[in-house]
Amino acid sequence: MKKIGNKIEIALFVVLAALALGVAFWWQPAADPGESIAEPPAGGSATPEAAQEIDAVGMVENKTIYSEDDPLSVVYFYVTVQRGDAGSDTDHSFAEVNSAVRFAEDSHVENDIFARAIVQVGNADGPQPGMLGYDATASNATIRVRGNSSSVQPQKSYKLELDDEAGLWRGQSNIALNKHAFDATRLRNKLYFDLLRPVENISSLRTQFVHLYIKDETAGQTAFTDYGLFTQAEVPTKKYLANHGLDSQGYLYKAISFNFEASDALKNFDDPAFDQAAFDQILSCKGRQDNQKLIDLVNLIADRSVDINEIVGNYIDRDNYLTWLAYNLLLGNNDTTVQNFYLYSPLNSRKWFFIPWDGDNCLHWQEDATEGILGNYGSWEHGVAIYWGVLLHQRFLKNEANRAELAAKVDELHESINRDTVNALAQQYDAVTRPYALSMPDFYYLGNTAAERDAILAGLGDQVELAYQEFYDSLHQLMPFFMYQPTWEADTVRFVWEAAYDFDNQPITYRLRVAATPDMANPVVDVAGLDSTEYGVPAAQMAAGAWYYEVTATTQDGRTAPAMNKIQINDVYYPGVDRTEVTG
Numbered sequence: 001m002k003k004i005g006n007k008i009e010i011a012l013f014v015v016l017a018a019l020a021l022g023v024a025f026w027w028q029p030a031a032d033p034g035e036s037i038a039e040p041p042a043g044g045s046a047t048p049e050a051a052q053e054i055d056a057v058g059m060v061e062n063k064t065i066y067s068e069d070d071p072l073s074v075v076y077f078y079v080t081v082q083r084g085d086a087g088s089d090t091d092h093s094f095a096e097v098n099s100a101v102r103f104a105e106d107s108h109v110e111n112d113i114f115a116r117a118i119v120q121v122g123n124a125d126g127p128q129p130g131m132l133g134y135d136a137t138a139s140n141a142t143i144r145v146r147g148n149s150s151s152v153q154p155q156k157s158y159k160l161e162l163d164d165e166a167g168l169w170r171g172q173s174n175i176a177l178n179k180h181a182f183d184a185t186r187l188r189n190k191l192y193f194d195l196l197r198p199v200e201n202i203s204s205l206r207t208q209f210v211h212l213y214i215k216d217e218t219a220g221q222t223a224f225t226d227y228g229l230f231t232q233a234e235v236p237t238k239k240y241l242a243n244h245g246l247d248s249q250g251y252l253y254k255a256i257s258f259n260f261e262a263s264d265a266l267k268n269f270d271d272p273a274f275d276q277a278a279f280d281q282i283l284s285c286k287g288r289q290d291n292q293k294l295i296d297l298v299n300l301i302a303d304r305s306v307d308i309n310e311i312v313g314n315y316i317d318r319d320n321y322l323t324w325l326a327y328n329l330l331l332g333n334n335d336t337t338v339q340n341f342y343l344y345s346p347l348n349s350r351k352w353f354f355i356p357w358d359g360d361n362c363l364h365w366q367e368d369a370t371e372g373i374l375g376n377y378g379s380w381e382h383g384v385a386i387y388w389g390v391l392l393h394q395r396f397l398k399n400e401a402n403r404a405e406l407a408a409k410v411d412e413l414h415e416s417i418n419r420d421t422v423n424a425l426a427q428q429y430d431a432v433t434r435p436y437a438l439s440m441p442d443f444y445y446l447g448n449t450a451a452e453r454d455a456i457l458a459g460l461g462d463q464v465e466l467a468y469q470e471f472y473d474s475l476h477q478l479m480p481f482f483m484y485q486p487t488w489e490a491d492t493v494r495f496v497w498e499a500a501y502d503f504d505n506q507p508i509t510y511r512l513r514v515a516a517t518p519d520m521a522n523p524v525v526d527v528a529g530l531d532s533t534e535y536g537v538p539a540a541q542m543a544a545g546a547w548y549y550e551v552t553a554t555t556q557d558g559r560t561a562p563a564m565n566k567i568q569i570n571d572v573y574y575p576g577v578d579r580t581e582v583t584g
């Protein structure tokens with residue numbers, strides 16, 4: 001294991017490590033893949049009732065919520081899709097539901113199409129007495145497609161929302177069934193949340209492997225069709241908060257595209273200028289309908305006169321924040337900068353907490369390499385650099401002591417989340433997922449051969465070690481920056497960009513290139529050694545049409561960083577490049 005002393009002062013680590021709590025995991029490497037894995041111990045955390053001050057209470061999750069789950073079991077869902085009442089928002093066929101595209105131009109699109117459904121739970125023989133919906137003859141839920149980029153895949157993920165009178169399934173009325181079309185193993189999401197269960201200072205989600213059958217009565221079907229394997233993931237709602245021992249009357253937001261910065265979309269609900277559609281593009285409010293507390297937090301983060309360690313401590317729970325960052329860094333879950341998390345705050349507390357969401361992109365590099373898409377990623381999309389474009393994270397990471405504390409947390413988690421433990425759990429879960437992944441209907445859409453899937457699965461533990469090393473490497477890399485759209489000033493095209501940042505405090509210079517193609521072949525501008533963050537190009541050098549530009553930062557000892565801009569041209573990604581149009 002890499003020692004923290006190799007990167008950061010050992011004396012500081014000793015102090016921080018003395019404060020860190022050990023993480024006891026709840027599975028054993030299984031010689032028999034059919035054996036169940038043990039559950040996390042109950043308790044172990046202070047209760048809110050025992051605390052002297054409400055803001056002294058951290059993320060105190062009731063870990064016993066997981067005790068009834070069998071991670072190696074499969075639940076059978078039977079869903080009969082029906083049209084809703086004529087003229088209602090559920091008056092749709094299942095084909096129309098599946099046609100909903102919720103992702104366009106690399107961003108979320110609010111495009112939900114609903115139908116009604118009878119939701120029943122049973123076993124391999126069908127719905128069973130005593131289980132949800134057994135006696136139902138009329139619809140008891142709605143169904144829609146869920147997910148963003150996955151919504152354009154042939155195999156869809158679904159959200160089932162039970163009616164109030166239908167009752168609950170395991171204390172839940174919102175049931176997310178995820179297909180994980182981009183995961184050849186079909187187990188990463190469950191692995192991500194189950195590894196998180198015993199970790200202190202953060203809450204996880206209950207997950208369950210599901211075998212889904214659907215009968216589409218809107219198309220005249222009279223029998224159930226096998227839709228294969230899904231993973232059910234608990235949806236953070238008010239019920240979730242109550243089930244996990246948290247404050248169900250508190251504030252809860254799902255990040256859609258939220259960078260912790262002020263915007264015209266972030267206004268309170270009673271503001272005359274509030275625009276619900278604009279707000280829904282950045283956040284989804286799942287709790288108390290009052291945005292002022294979140295607006296106050298955003299304003300604090302923007303105020304450079306306020307010490308970041310006052311914010312991350314008094315207003316953002318420090319233990320929770322460090323754990324959330326460290327866990328995602330160690331699991332290589334890169335898609336967590338502006339989405340795939342929830343923000344939660346108890347009603348009468350001033351503190352905010354992170355709740356993770358969506359882990360099927362964790363430990364992904366080997367699969368990306370197999371599919372030939374590693375080139376889609378910029379060199380900044382690993383380690384702490386991935387968070388640099390978010391002001392909250394950037395301000396926190398600029399502090400050397402904070403980076404040391406984060407490293408201590410990563411090391412603490414790595415003691416129990418490493419090559420051996422991840423491989424052991426993945427092998428147990430593969431005993432469940434493999435028969436589904438390699439049979440119809442899932443095998444048809446797997447996107448990989450059985451041999452490729454086996455190699456990806458066998459390499460998951462190695463991916464943890466790679467993420468661990470990349471985190472440490474990133475602590476001595478040049479941090480990236482954004483390029484702005486150029487402006488025209490008389491006869492000059494002015495290119496402007498942010499300053500790069502070096503943890504090692506070396507001088508930085510910049511190289512600007514401008515070309516007619518995004519691969520920067522035959523650039524019309526190629527100037528290096530720039531000390532400033534702007535450069536004027538004579539307009540005569542840039543004829544009317546599309547132009548592409550990139551800026552690269554370089555330190556005195558030769559370390560480089562590209563811009564965080566990225567474009568896609570004809571299905572090819574160009575990290576570090578942006579596009580502008582000359583019209584004159």
